[in-house]
Amino acid sequence: MEDASSLGKQLSVFNRLANSASRLLGTAGAFGIAIAMVLIWAMTGPFFHFSDTWELVINTGTTIVTFLMVFLIQNTQNRDSAAIQLKLDEVIRSTRGAHNAMLDLEKLSQEDLDKIRLLYEQLADRARRNDARGEAVLGTPVIHTEILECLEEKRDMNGSSSRY
DSSP states (O other): OOOGGGTTOOOOHHHHHHHHHHHHHTSHHHHHHHHHHHHHHHHTTTTTTTOHHHHHHHHHHHHHHHHHHHHHHHHHHHHHHHHHHHHHHHHHHHSTTOOGGGTTGGGSOHHHHHHHHHHHHHHHHHHHHHHHTTOOOOSOOOOHHHHHHHHHHHHHHHTSOOOO
C-alpha cells in the first residue's frame, strides 16, 4: 500500500487519456459530431448504392467506438465510485456518534451487506411506527452492537477473524 505522500502524483498515461476522453466525449459538441457523422453516412447511401460495404463502414465504426467506450466508461465509473466511497468514509469517520464499523462496507460480501441493510430497514420501520403513534423519531439509536454481531456471525462460521 502506498503512503499518503504519494497522493497527487502524476496519473498513468491511461488515466490521463481516460480523464481527457471522458471530459471531451461527454459534451454536447461530441454528440453533435456523432450525429453529423451518422447523417453524412446516411446521405452517402445513394452514392454507394446502399451496398454491403457502405453498411459495413457504419457497423465497423460503431462497433469499435462502442468497444472502446465500454472501457472508458467503466474506468470513469470506477474512479468516481472510489472517490465517493472515500468521501463517505471520511464523513462517517469524522462524525461524532457515527459507527466506524460502517467504513469500507463495499468490501463486504453481498450477504453481509444484506444483513446490515435489514438492520437499517428494521430501524426505519420502528421509527415509522413510533411516528404513527406520535412518538419522537429523532435521535441516533445505537445499533453498533447489532452490526458487530452481524459481522461476528461470519467470523464464527468461517472460523477466522473478521477485520472488525
